[in-house]
Amino acid sequence: MKLLIAVIQGEDAAATVQALSGAGISVTKLSSSGGFLQQGNATLMIGVDNDRVENAMALLRENCRERSQYMTPMPPMVEPGEFFMPYPVEVQVGGATVFVVDVERFEKL
Numbered sequence: 247m248k249l250l251i252a253v254i255q256g257e258d259a260a261a262t263v264q265a266l267s268g269a270g271i272s273v274t275k276l277s278s279s280g281g282f283l284q285q286g287n288a289t290l291m292i293g294v295d296n297d298r299v300e301n302a303m304a305l306l307r308e309n310c311r312e313r314s315q316y317m318t319p320m321p322p323m324v325e326p327g328e329f330f331m332p333y334p335v336e337v338q339v340g341g342a343t344v345f346v347v348d349v350e351r352f353e354k355l
């Protein structure tokens with residue numbers, strides 16, 4: 247068995263959870279936020295038998311889209327008389343960041 251830990255964008259979470267559940271794949275959604283953008287995203291915990299990992303990955307691929315987001319960098323320390331104009335920077339946020347982890351033991355008590 248494997249545990250897929252998938253960080254996805256909040257906008258894709260409902261459709262992705264629905265697609266996984268509809269395919270009979272159990273999923274738990276956690277609210278999370280990215281360290282770089284400091285914006286909300288979603289983390290899915292998906293426990294699957296080895297032979298369904300590619301099935302789950304395909305559903306993530308189908309439902310999670312890459313998007314552009316803009317962030318305004320933190321202003322640096324400026325000396326008196328200096329001037330800093332913060333410009334928004336475009337950042338590509340991927341469809342999904344997926345960790346595939348071996349599950350040593352799985353029990354429902």
Ligand code: 2BA
Binds near residue numbers: 281283284285287
């Ligand atoms: P964030 O950390 O908010 O990152 C959002 C996007 O910002 C990233 O998209 C990447 O394009 C960019 N980015 C991140 N760190 C950067 C840096 N130091 N310099 C320049 N650009 C940077 P993704 O790579 O698609 O990641 C989307 C979200 O997935 C991340 O949100 C984070 O929550 C999670 N993630 C990505 N890689 C991870 C990792 N190795 N470990 C844990 N979580 C990860």
